[in-house]
Amino acid sequence: MDEGNPYLPYTVRIEETRYETPGDRCIKTFIVNFTDEKVWETWEHKPGQCAMVGRLGVGESMFCISSSPTEEGYLRFSVMKMGKVTSALHELDAGDFMTVRGPLGNWFPLDEWEGKNIITIGGGIGQAPLRPVINYIRANRDRYGELTVIYGSRTSKDLCFKDELESFMTEDGLKCHLSVDVEEEGWPHFVGFVPTLLMEVAPSPENAIAVTCGPPIMIKFVIQNLEKLGFAPEQIYTTLENRMKCGIGKCGRCNVGHLYVCKDGPVFSYSTLKDIPEAFA
């Protein structure tokens, strides 16, 4: 993003792409690097921040940066094929160019969370904003307590970042719980919805922070269950998303109540959101 003009994007070259999930609404991960390496000198993003990713001639949309700042030399975006822009992005492959405008929005206050146990609860593509949190903690293992990853999707095919999840299973200092919505052959883990899995795992609210992201209905029940487990609203964090055009708090559409998701968010503490009825509309 240009210093004086927040509407001008950087150009990035796609270095690698991979499909996370199959189907009509498949998820494709793009690993990209700035064509102008100098951008890295000023670029600084934190876990949870977003960027407008686009293609010239089509448009741009807001995506969370799914790589942690500790993964250096590239940015990662995971995009589900859905509308006009995402379909156009899915046509691109290694060697093609995209535009990136960011980093935008706020981030997870990981510095404040030092010394605490972190629980991430994700569903489907909702794991994307949680990935940088997990990887940031893994890279700074000694600064945080226990890390619990709870993640589920409709079927095992719909799980994102499968390669990493596998290694999580055996990693020290990290507990990983997976689930699928319906029974399937050869699935060794939990069967059921993510909020149910959360109750099964029943993490202790003592000195803990819970971060959740997923479909709105899942977030709703996860928060209910977290409260049942004794988590205070200040201990619960989530990210929101809405249609966005500018990403810098001008175009107006992404507001929930008086908060702009693009600027005041996307990361919100439940203590903020619980007074805003529009947040979970």
Next chain:
Amino acid sequence: MGEYKFSKENLGKVLEALKDYKVYAPQKKADVVRFQELSDPSEITLEFTNTNVPPKEIMFPQTETLFRFKVGGQDIEPRVPEPTDKMLVFGLRPCDARAYSIVDKLWQWDFIDPYVKNRRESSTIVGFACSEPCANCFCTSLGGGPADEENLDAILFDLGEVFYLKTITEKGDEFVQKCGEALESAGDVERKNAQAQGKEAIEKIRRSIEVEGISEKLPGLFNDAIWKEFSSRCLGCGICTYLCPTCHCFDIQDETEALDGRRARMWDTCMFAEYTLHASGHNPRPTRAERTRNRISHKYSYFPEKFGVVACVGCGRCINFCPVNIDILDILGKVKEA
């Protein structure tokens, strides 16, 4: 601060002398009064209560190119207006001038919008006091007034035979220097007449609302029945928002024409379903009730909470132009009662 006057016949001469400026003035074309660049001084009209389209379109045009590119290429050519262009907005109503300063708070919130900022900074604003406010004006309720000087560099009064011109800022004085010989200095008579006219105009304003308390009350009415009541006759068109001087929402779209491409922004409105529609088909504001609520809440609750000022100047356009009589004062009255 200086005081001047010039006879009505000399309006053309004054405008003629302003060659250094790019002059924007109200013009009546095909039955519509709106601000446009003035190429011929005789085309100006000062016979209007309020322009059909608010002068926000000078600073924030309905369609504006952000940058250009070549199809298939990656080079971006920004299209930011030069800040050195001298712009003169002539004949702006005080309510619309207030709207400029209100929306500026948003344009300069953290990220500065260079497109609007450059135009705002290079413009001199000559206001035009209202002598005959329209039946639906309520600017006095929002802290403005028919001869309010906020955000103006100079203000013009129509005193029948002559125009009385008062400068307010240095920019205004600079403007007066350029007006040429038609300008004479004004005396006590004109000043008194102008003051009297301003006072009279305030008395002519017939509608009002006590704004106090609305901002605090709105969040509590989130699920109230009034939104459904008003929206049941709402058409969901963009009149109230496109013609509002403080509405600032926009859409960004890419367009290509053969090998040329541009990213442009254009006015958008919270009253359209597409405004918040997600690509998945989910819409957080699925019906006009939610959209009406958002329009009112944004003006009277969200915006004040963020920027400390109500995003409404009481120009009355949304009331005058609404085809189904959705009257913002009626809504606010119900909000207060609820």
Next chain:
Amino acid sequence: MVNQEELRNKAKEVLEREDVRRLIGWKRGTYGFEAAPCVIEKPEEAVNLIFDPTCVQNSASFIVLEEKLPVPRGQEPDTRKIAVMVKGCDSRAIVQHIVEKAYDRDDIVILGIPCTGVLDRRKAEKVFGIIEKPAEASTEGDKVIVKVGNEQKEFERSEILMDKCLRCRHPNPVISDILLGEEVEKWADDDFSDVQEFESKSPKDKWSFWEEQFSKCIRCYACRNVCPMCYCIDCVVTKLRPQWTRRSTDISENTVYHIQRAWHLAGRCIECMECERVCPMNIPIMTLNRKMTLEVKQMFDYEPGLDVEAKPLLASYNPQDPEEYIM
């Protein structure tokens, strides 16, 4: 003109019926020369209803404007009827809706009101200016009486009524379940002389007229939204994939928008003139529709919104249709 007491009583009666869920009518506006359309659900709200020449809006638009959200699981959809008060032109919209199967005849209860013409806000404001109190109006023979506060003025029809009324061919509802008031005699006719006069211009003159008009358009889509016949859920002008019209406002896109709008109303427009009334930029939109109406009448002898058994014009054909332009 219909007795207001009778109107309210009948409306109340209809709303009390178990099979009616809401009623669309008019109530006094907050200011000016136009009433406010209203949608009421409780019988006691019927006391606010009115009908007089200020009731300009097409009530049939509000039948199709109703938003239907998905019914939550375990709940039954509300299939009760909508009652609607209609003038002559409004009733034609309902007929056309039924022709197009927008809803069934059984889904609505029509309270027809014979109409003696409605006020043109623009004409009235030229006389009175914008007024802060709601005006009242009535007709007596050839005269229209407008009451603004304590002031009362008498007008000739052509001075104060909307142009559509001055050429109204159907002042009485063409379809109704309950008729309120006495049928009125038709007192005007339409010879389309304005359209024909425009037709005699050269293409260059025609374009320079429309170029000026279309370049004013701010694309608020009020003309589309108010139109009783524009009720597509996904409108071609706002679709992104494929994007037929761009959102940017310039003469090209504005013209194409207006072509699309007029084209999609060819053989469907019921001449209520709402599009032109609502336009904040005073574009004579109705002229386009009238051109299409005239052509449809001349070429296909078809008039929409009169017969519920008719077939939609463009969904039918006649092997003997005119062919003179085809090579």
Next chain:
Amino acid sequence: MSEEFEPRVVAFLCNWCSYAGADLAGTSRIHYLPNVRIIRVMCSGRVNPLFLVNALQQGADGVLISGCHPGDCHYLEGNYYARRRFVLMRKLLEHIGVEPERVNMSWVSASEGAKFAEVVEKTVEGVKAVGPMNQFRRRQINW
């Protein structure tokens, strides 16, 4: 501008008759004007009149729809519907100030290669006479 104006005409040809007719014109070595750009559609009834408007917007100086003769439609009645739509759209464009010569329709069967060449010639001549399309063509003002 000493160069002669060479109009661009976009033609929507039905797959079963007119496209085959154009093909026949080619294989029979009947010369037809190169100003025409052909878009094949399955039936003239598939041509949404907005296609014509869009073509004119994007730089065509004239448009042509061509389908099977009445009664010969592969889909029995597609061309009858097309005919109604076409005449109305032509009238509407005419009303707005687009010269009617720009908007054309013809019936060309699979055996009428010569007729196709003739239709193209007539269309191009007509468009040539009224000059380039300047009304609502997309222009890059202020880009």
